[in-house]
Amino acid sequence: MSIQSIDVLYTAVATAENGRDGRVSSDDGKLDVVVNPPKEMGGSGAGTNPEQLFAAGYSACFQGALGVVARQEKADISGSTVTARVGIGKSAAGGFGLKVDISASIPNVDAETAQELVEKAHQVCPYSNATRGNIEVTLSVD
Known part of the structure; x- marks a missing residue:
């Protein structure tokens, strides 16, 4: 990479x-x-703590990326939220590592469209780009 x-x-x-x-x-x-x-x-x-600060930054950034993608796709994401859960724990390689779970609630689109928007947002979000290949990040739609 x-x-x-x-x-x-x-x-x-x-x-x-x-x-x-x-x-x-x-x-x-x-x-x-x-x-x-x-x-x-x-x-x-x-x-x-640093994990809460990282979760706050990641969720805000991801919500912004979702907005960019939604405008391109002409999708209504009003009322949407993004939650980031940042876990910290011992890594198999030694030391500590992070894991992130991103969940989005997008009430004005169907589940398939919501999933597509989240996956596209993950490709443009600066936090996602910074963490890709470094830590486990999972995506879900509520």
Whole structure:
């Protein structure tokens, strides 16, 4: 797999202090959150965590990609939602890895059209392109 070359339109900048048990903030001040490991991983669970932040970004990005595809296909996706579930666990190769489940609810189209739209969105979503071939990503339609 070759590395994708892009013309950068925007660069997000965030800085973490104290890793998974600290704070993450963006350079423009719009994001400033406490991060803590979840209770399931021995943490306090008091703040958000990197997996929640990744799920939030992925779901928003995928919803945007779905909108692009829907406009091209002239499909009505009003009222639709995209949910990303990001799992973290030990990998067989050592260390930790991620797994993502993307589910979309698209109430104004039939199930077959919804599935086609989700599969096409997966081909254009920047998060999907970044993770393809690196982690398991499953797609479903509610």
